[in-house]
Amino acid sequence: MKKNERDLSIGTLFFMGAALFSMHFGSASMTWPMNWGKESGSSVFVAFAGAFLTALLLPLxxxxxxxxxxGTYNSLAKNIMPKFGPVFTTMTILLLGPLYAVPRMSAxxxxxxxxxxxxxxxxxxPIIxxxxxxxxxxxWFLSGRSDTMDKISKILFPVLVIIVICIIGKGLLTPISTTWAPKSYDNSAFSYGFxxxxxxxxxxxALVFGIVILNNLKVKGVTPDKMNKNIIKVGILGIGMLTLSHLGHMIIGASTGGIxxxxxxxxxxxxxxxxxxxxLGNVGGVLYCIALTIASLTTAVGITAAAAEFFEDVSNKKLSYKKSVIIICVxxxxxxxLGLENILAYVGPLLDSMSPPLIILxxxxxxxxxxKNVRFLFAAKCTMIVSFIYGILDAVHTYSYLCGWNLGIFDSFYLKMPLADIKLAWVIGCGIxxxxSYLLCRGKEETFTGSSDAI
Known part of the structure; x- marks a missing residue:
């Protein structure tokens, strides 16, 4: 891109979209869709519709x-909940970064x-x-703060996408089985995918990657009036690639359920x-290990960069970007x-519990x-708090099952809530x-100019 250009060139846009795809395409986005496909079998497309909403459309x-x-993720939450917002965002970043998502990549x-x-x-x-x-x-990928996305798109993305195309292409052209078994779970395929x-x-x-994209767009010379449009362009391209990958992996997974x-x-x-x-035989095993490691690495880099930017921002630069990166990596x-199974089983439910308020936000x-309408803000605040409570209830129920706790009255109360058996009780409760809260609150509409951290 020339210095006097105010917008991203097609080539630069592609590479940034590719980097964003790679950052989202971690071990979970690589391996989970195939598992969803296997368990959904002949209902794979219904399950994909549910997964599309929460794993693809909502991130976009x-x-x-x-x-x-x-604004940024932190400023958006703080605008709705001035006191609890920063606490909530810090909790989610800790889970996304050093406590769950990043260590899940290496595991x-x-x-x-x-x-x-x-x-x-x-x-x-060995694992240590x-x-x-x-x-x-x-x-090393994060040592140059401004060129993180360039390193991902030019070094890791080409290798990753070639291997994934080989596996998906072979699986679609010569499926393991042409017979798809019925779904293996009792719940609806849509709620399972959701x-x-x-x-x-x-x-x-997605909420925390925004700041990484913003910083890279600034380095590319994109002017403020073009910033919003280019962030959305990069998001559409990256999530579009991720959608094709999810669908392909789910179809391949569906072909394994009957075996x-x-x-x-x-x-x-x-x-x-x-x-x-x-x-692909023995070569396939080697290629898969390479692809999984690269996919995990790209997401680890993306999340660590975003989390470091967040901690530098909320600490008013008392905790620098470089120090945050080191702390997260250590x-x-x-x-x-701890190993993958332990991380998924005992830390995963905590991140799941944060999803309802993130969706509301x-x-x-x-x-x-x-x-900045008082009634809308009040409704959003009440709904986010209630959705957070629903998430905690889901987490307690999950841990009671994992740990063999007998919670008696709590379990009876929890399971009586509509859709609680599929962890969607919050949808009805938050809707009400x-x-x-909107009807009961009275307020005047005010102009909202946004935060000083505007994107």
Missing amino acids: LAYVALVRGN SSWDGIVQATGLNTNSKI LFSIVFYLITY TGGYATGEILC SGPTGDLTYVKLYTKVAFLL SSTIMGA TLYYVLIPNV IAVL
């Missing part, structure tokens, strides 16, 4: 919300290597050493590893050593931008609260 809307709300990569090589060891030393190397590489989609945490990733021998009860990383071997090394700014 999150970028729109950042633009229409004229997934290690799990793939173990499955592909047949490595069997009870020692923690792998995590150290993984996060040293992550730190809840599975927001469990990936993509909506939160009792080769895939059996395998799930997630183990399932993908076996499918790669079935489709803590992720420690958490990653996104929809509010998409539907009601640039107007939104309407009631």
Whole structure:
């Protein structure tokens, strides 16, 4: 791009979209869709519709919300909830960064290597050493703050996309089985895809990736009046690529559900590893390990960069970007050593519990931008608080099941709520609260000029 250009060139737009796809396309977005497809079988397209809303459309809307709300993730939440907003955003970033999402990346990569090589060891030393190397590489990608997306798009994306195209292309042209079994779960395929989609945490990733895109657009010379349009362009391109990947992986997964021998009860990383071997032989196993490691690395880089930007912002630069990156990498090394299954089982429900208020936050700014209306703000505040409470209830119920707790009255109360069995009780409850709080509040409309951190 020339210095006097105010907009992104087509080539630069493509590379930034590719980088955004790579940042979203971590171990969860690579392995989970195939698992969704296997468990959904003949209902795979209905499940995809549910997953599309929460894993793809809502993340895209999150970028729109950042633009229409004229602020960062932190400022958007703070505008609705001045006191609790910063607390909520800090909680979610801690989960997204050093406590769950980032360490999940190295743990997934290690799990793939173990499955592909047949490595069997009870020692923690190999995974610790792998995590150290993984996060040293992550730190290298983040050492140049302004060129993070360039490094991802020009170094990691080409290798990643070639391998993924090979696996998806082979799986679609010569499917493992032409018989798709019925879905293996009792709930509706749509609700299964919906809840599975927001469990990936993509909506939160989108809200925090916005600042990374913003900084890179500034470096590219995009002028303020073109900033919003280009953020949405990059988001559409990146999420569009992710949509094609999800659909392809789900269809391949659906072709494995009717096979009792080769895939059996395998799930997630183990399932993908076996499918790669079935489709491409030993070469497929090697390619899969490379692709999974690169996919995990790109997301680890993206999330760490976004989390570091966030901590620098909320601390008023008392905690610098570089120090934040180091802290996140070190803590992720420690958490990653716990192993993938433990991270998913015992930390995952906490991130899931944050999804309802994140959805409410996104929809509010998409539907009601640039107007600081007392009634709308009050309704949004009440709805976000209630959705947060619903999320906590979901988490308590999940942990009671995981840990074998007998909570008696709580479980009875929880399961009596409509749609609680599929973790969607918050949809009805929040809908009622939104309407009631809007009707009960009286206020005047005021002009909203946005925050000083405007995007």
